[in-house]
Structures are given as C-alpha cells and as structure tokens.
Amino acid sequence: MTDPTPQAPVAASRPVRWGILATGAIAHTFAEDLQLIPDDAELVAVGSRSVESARRFADRHGVARAHGTWHALAADPDVDVVYVATPHAAHHAAAVLCLDAGKAVLCEKPLTLNLAQAQDLVGMARKRDVFLMEAMWTYLNPAVLKMQELIADGAIGEVRSVHADFSIAVPYDPDHRLHDPGQGGGALLDLGFYVVSFAHLFLGVPSAVSAQAHLNPSGVDDNTGILLGYDSGAIAVLSCSLGTGTDQRASVNGTLGRIEIVRDFFRADGFVLHRKGREPEEFRLPTAQGNGYFREALEVARCLRAGATESPLVPLDGTLAVMATSDAARAVTGIRYPGEPDGN
Template sequence: MKKNHNWGIIGLGGIAHKFASDLNDVEGAQLYAVASRTLEKARNFASEFDVETAYGSYEALAKDPKVDIIYIATPHVFHYENTMMCLEHGKAVLCEKPMAINAEQLKTMIQASKEKSLFLMEGLWTNFMPHLQKVHQLNQYETYGKCLKVEADFSFKAKFDTEKRLFNKDLGGGALLDIGIYPVFLALKLLGSPQEMEATCEFSSTGIDISNQINFKYASGATAKLSSSFAKTTPSKAKIYFEKATVEFGSRFHQTDKLSITTDSGKDHIDFHYPTHGYQFEIEHVQECLDKGLTQSPEMPLAASLELIETLDKIREQLGLVYSEDWK
C-alpha cells in the first residue's frame, strides 16, 4: 500500500537542489524539512522549494518526529557521521554516494542499520535510471551474448580552488570518489569484481587525485577501461561491448536518457525522454521499499555498496591516496 512520506534533506548544495526539484514530481513524496549549518541558508532553500520546516542544525532535523526519511547530501567525508546520527535518531537514510570514505566506515553504518531495523541505501541514482536498467537487462539475459568489455570515462575541467570540495582533501576531494565512482560502479554492475586491477593517477598540489586511469581484468577474459579527471572536459561516454552488439551511452553516461545499439543489422537509437534530473527514479524506488517495510533495497543492496567501496579502497591503495579517515 502506497503511503505519503515526509522527506528531510541535510546538506543543501547543488545536488540537494536537483534532488528537491525531482522529489516534487514524485507521488507520495513530501519535502517536509531541510537543514543546513546556517539557519539562513536552510530558510532560503525552504522558501525556494516551499518546504514547511527549516533547521540550522542537522541533528534538529533528525530529531523531528514528523520526518520519515532523510536524504544526506553533505560532502562525502561527513557521510559516516551524518548517517550514524540519523540512524541513532531512528530515521531511514538515503545517503549520497560514496556512502562512506572507506569500507570500515560502511561496515559500521550497515551494522547500525541492521541493529535498529532501519532502511539504509546508497544514493547512486544512476542505478535506477532507465538507460542503465535497460543495459543491465541486456547483460542479465545475454540478449547480445556475454559482456566482453566496458569502457567508461567521466571527466570535466574543474577550476582549481583549494577551498572547494573537489580539491580539498579534508573534505574527501579527488576525482575517484567524486566522479570516478561512476565508471567503477558500471564495471562492477555488469562484470562484477575484477580478478586483477591496475590503477594510476596524477596528484594535485593539495594531495588529491586530479585524474586517474583504471584497468580491470576478469578470469573470463573480459576487461574494463575506466577513467575520470578534473583536468579536462571530455564527452564522458561509456561503451559496452557484447559478443553480438556494442551499446553506447549518450553524454554524460551516468545521467543520459539516450542509448545506441550497434549490431550486424545496423544501429538503433533509444531515447527515454525524461525531462527531469533523473532523481525521481531513485526516490520512487526508496518509497516502494519503505512501503514494503524493507530495511535495504533489492536493487541497490548494501552488499553492492560494500563491494563498491572495497573496490575503491583497493584502487586508492594502488594510487597511494590516503584520507585522514583511513587512520581513525
């Protein structure tokens, strides 16, 4: 049975604005409360999206008994403490990717959600978009044979600013955790964990990876060539090579609504035509899980998030990319 759900958002940056915009289009979803570190910012956000309640602290929102689920959109270095605080106050959580800085943090978060029987999911919105659902089905049913190779890149030229999150190591900055997570996720989604991996990167003066190149090899002979960068702007496309077809994602591959499929018979184009940012698919799924009383998603299970962060940990080990959270 479908219910109405009161959502709260903590962390009111650019992603939160897009999320709030799409949430307004989802049946049964009500953006009831928002929180920022400053009450003024929260009130401005609340005014923009017609939100009933604004808080100047995250904990105040988490304590509100009217809030059913909280979307965490803070910088990812804070995801662990924010999630643990929300769970402690009995709230279901959708936490923006990456859900944690490392696997040890995520294991603690998962354990807390299980002990309290509370819903917890990583907000990797791409997983729920029509284009990726389609490719996942093609792979699952081997419509064009087995997957042989994944090529994926996500890069854009970012203005160097040591105060901004992308280049600030204290805020979990770096290309891998911010945008490289998407190519890595795609390879894991279609091919699983690799048997071998090789990773190299270029560091910025602030100690974060400004660009990286990652290669996966599998026992089956399949491969993945993955990259991300803040140093240049690219089409940020992805190609999936099956035995009998090549599937190409539109730009930018993690949020596109377009696919092209090339076979011996020619090329077909698919346009999924959604006029939003694409967060509504994720939001709808979360609400379906809550309606069913689930504590984790069958489509984005916690085991998948753990596999993802463990893979990112292994890549960081090869890169020599260490955050202060790794020592805690």
Template sequence: MIRWGILGAGGIAGSVCDDIALSEGSTVTAVAARDAGRASAFAERYGAARGYGAYADLVADDEVDVVYVATTHPHHREHALLAIEAGKAVLIEKPVCLNAADAREVLDAARAAGVFAMEAMWMRLNPLVRKAAELVAEGAIGELRGVRAEFGLGLPYDPSHRLYDLGNGGGALLDLGIYPATLAYLLLGRPDSVHTSGELAPTGADDTAAMEWIYDGVPRAHLWSSVSTAAPNQAAILGTTASITLENVCRPSAMTLHSTDGTRTDFPDPLAGRGHGYGPEIAEVERCLTESLLESPLVPHAETLEILELLDAARASLGVVYPSENGGTKAS
C-alpha cells in the same frame, strides 16, 4: 506520503528536492543546515514546513520519515549515524562514506536499528542503465567481452574547490570514478585483480585515475576519471555480436545498440523533460519504505560495499589518504 528531511542545503540537495516535488508519493517536510538562515531560505524555496539550524533537530522531527544526507563525503558517516540513531531511514549521497570501513559501520547500524538505508547511486536506477543490463542478460550483444567508461569534468586547478580539497573528500575516484566503476560492476561483477594508475593534484587528491579490471587474466573493464580533463563521458558495453553505447555515463541521456551487421537501435530517454533524473531513486525509496524493506534489492548493501572496497584499493595504489583515515580524527 513519504515525508523527507533534507540534511544539507547545497546544490545537489536542491536538485533532489525539485524531483521530490514531481513525485505524488513524497513531500519535503524539513531542511537542516549549519546556518539557520540558509536552512529557512532553502525550506521556503522548496515548500518545506520547517528549516533547522542544527542537524540533531531535523532527525528528531517526528514528521520526518526518511533523511536524505546531502553533505560532503567526510561527513556522511557522522550524519547518517545521527539519523539512524534517531530511528530514521536514510538515503545517503554517494559515496555512502569515504571508505568501506565507515560504510560498513553505517549500514550495519541501520540494519541493527531496523531502519532502511541506501546509497544515493542514481545511475543504478536509471532506466537506460537498467535496460542496458537487461539487454546484456538477454544476450542481445552476444557474449559480453568488456566495458569502457569515462567521466572527466575539465575543472581548472583550484586548491579550495571541493574536488581538489583532500580534507573535503576531494578527488576523481569518489566523485566521478564511482560511476564507471558501478557500471562495470553491475555488468561484470567484482574483478579478480585491478591495475590502477593516475596523477595526483598538488593537494594530494587524485586528479586523474585509470583502472583496468581483470577477469581470469583478461582485461575486461577500462575505467577512467579526471577532475582536470574534460571528456565526452561516454560508456561502451562490448559484445561479440553487438555493442551498447551510453551518452553521459552518470545520468544517461541516450542509448544505442549497435549490431555488427550495421544496424542500430536507439532507445529514447524515459526521463527526458522530467526533472533532473533523480525520480527513479526517489521512487525506489518510496517503494522500499512502503514495503518495510531495510535495503533496496536494486542497490544492495553488499554491492555498495564491494564497489567502495575497489575504490579504496585504487586510492591506496595512488597514495591518496584522507585526513580522517589511518588514525586521523573523524570528520565532524
């Protein structure tokens, strides 16, 4: 059994724990939160043996094999390094860090320590996303001509909400835009250039961001994300003889292959009715740890860094700077 320590006791940590419980190869052993009472309540809810009021106690637990870092973005660097320094494998919630420089530090530290590290980019491991990439590689849509993807939530402006809070890593790009960007990168690779436009919230966080990725002078990817504006959250993969549509880009619930001759093929969701969709991510961590891998070939470090570099550049174009960047104090 792979024994998990959960660092952070928020909503996403609970969803991942639900899906860990569905795996025959994993169990939640310990939980840590800033508040010991909250940690104990969370541990009891998810069947963990121990709840800690200090993150250092969790990473020092000899019965924890891998630490899932489920805190907010500005804390990922510090908390991941804490676990790595204790010799623990880490699964770090996306984005792996606020920026590529911090992410490189974390991933380099993991490799130097000889421990596994992976960004928790569940979309890359989703079976429908992987099937879409397989279809494109097989030529099922002819020549790949472009990708269009969107992710908009429609949250009313509230300066205290995490997605609008600049000090807590708020903004559309890192929370939402990372999904369209990851899909486009998976299919098209790194663009030659990027044109970014958008709108900032009064807090200085990016409310809406649009990226146009250009390859050999041709715009091939149109990627949009917004905190304040709701969207169908669809993706389209466009080819010369067919196209693929995905419903719910971050966790696809349906996929259809549309041929130019009018025929369509629907692909059912293999994860329907089974948890929240984190199962493939959990299974990949289990596989990598069992095989003593330091990184997942499905979520390689180099690609995690390249995508974050693209998001760094997009934020810079919009003028978004987090308090811990550019000489600021690291989050703690």
C-alpha cells in the same frame, strides 16, 4: 546509541515525508525534484549547521520546519527518511545520526570515504532494520535498466569488456570541494564512482585492480585511470579526470556485439546496440523530468511502503563491493584523506 523502534512500512495513503540534511547545491536540486512527485514525496524539514542557512533553504522551497542542527532534523518525529546531501567527508557522521534515530537514509554517493566507514553504516542499518541506500541514480536509469535486460537476454553474448570515462574540467582551486581533501575531493570519489559502479553492474566484483593517478597540490587525484581484471578474462578500462572535459562515453562489449552510450552515460537517455550481421539499433528511453533525482525518491518510497530495508536495484552489498574497489585503487595510487590510517 539509542534503540529506536524498528522501521514500520509507510502507508500508501500518504506521501513519504522527507527531510534534507545540508543546504548546498545538490540539496536544492533534490528538493526541486521532490516537487515532481507530490503523491509520493513531501519535503517537511531541512537541517543545517546553522538555523539561518536552514531557514533560507526552507523559505526557498516552502518547507515547514528549519532545524539549526543535524541532531534536530534526525529527531524530527514527522520525518520518514533523510536525504544526506553533505560533502563526501561528512556522509558517515550525518548518516550515523539519522540511522541512530531510526530514520531511513538516502545518502548521496559515495556512501562514505572508504570501505570501513561504509561497512559501519551498512552494519548499523541492518542491525536496526532501518532502510539505507546510496544515491546511485545511474542504477535507476531506464536506459541502463534496458541495457541490463538486453544483456541478460544474450543480445551481445558474453560480456568481455566495459569501457567508461567521466571527466570534467574543473580549474584547480584548493577551496573547491572537488580539490579539497578535507571535503573528500578528487576525481575518483566523485566522478570515478560512476565508472566503477558501471563496471560492477555489468561485470561484477573484479579479481584484480590496477590504477594510476596524478595528485594535485592538495593531495587528491585529478586524473585517474583504473584497470579491473576478472577471472573470466574480462576487463574494465575506466578513467576520470578534473582536468579535461569529455563526452563521458561508455560501452559494454560482448562476444556477439556491443552497446554504446555516446554521451553522459551516467544519466543516459538512450544507447546504440550493435549486433553481428545486423544494422545498429538505437534505443531512446523517456527523458527524465527535472534533474532525474526523483527516481531515487520513487525507489525509496517503493521500498518504504513495502517495509524493505534496502533496494534490490541499489543493494547494500553492491555498494560495499564498489567501495572495496575504490579502496583498492586508492591503495595503489596514494590517495588519502584526513584522519584515515594507512591502507584506508
């Protein structure tokens, strides 16, 4: 590995210069959202495994440079930060390239397939003093931040349980990324990461992890339930599925009340606060422009201008803790990916 110059703060006088690694659907969505914040973000380069794919992406989004390899993007001197938008299984390799080149990294969630890979990236970023953040946009959502504020102020008393579900109907197709173990498919790593992260946000690290999962013919989970236990006596009841569509509800339940998100908790625009002896209070927060990914870019820009190497809203220790819970759930359900040893 090389020994790059430590990350320097990005001047407030110019936008943060972005590169996007990979050219799939989520990469296009992120590129579109960057256009919503021209004072804080400029997309200057894209990297793909083929120059043709990179050039098509660049032409569509007006990007100046199209690199035909990931290495070339990582080496681009005009890129401040790279958004890693590959399928899950390639996150580790892509992020290593960028961190090794001294580039700040925003990596799509989950950060990696397992805890060992995540620890490797976090250790590398910290050793080199380079910014790294998992793209967990729920943690940056105004509604979720307001919920945290209310709960910290005692609005629902002591939190005793968290319930969350994220399920969508994706018919079985062995070539679809969500059903393909070679791409890190399965409900847990894609949808379940939201429910586990949500539980960690309000209850912290569990002392016990139980899980049940049904594995599809490809060997990845398509219907998973997780029960987290805490020394305080609190619990989290979580579910994720590729077999059925739901409202994706969530609730945080305390000794004096509860907060409910009745739909799409992972990108909520509001919630209802229920308190003993009071009428329900509905909170509505500003609806996100575009697809909401611009909030991640704004947080990255804020951190890079301050010279910070991680975000206090999406801390790396928190990312590792969620990954550890995911690994524990996988250990009891038998979910394995190519190249992983037994026990992840």
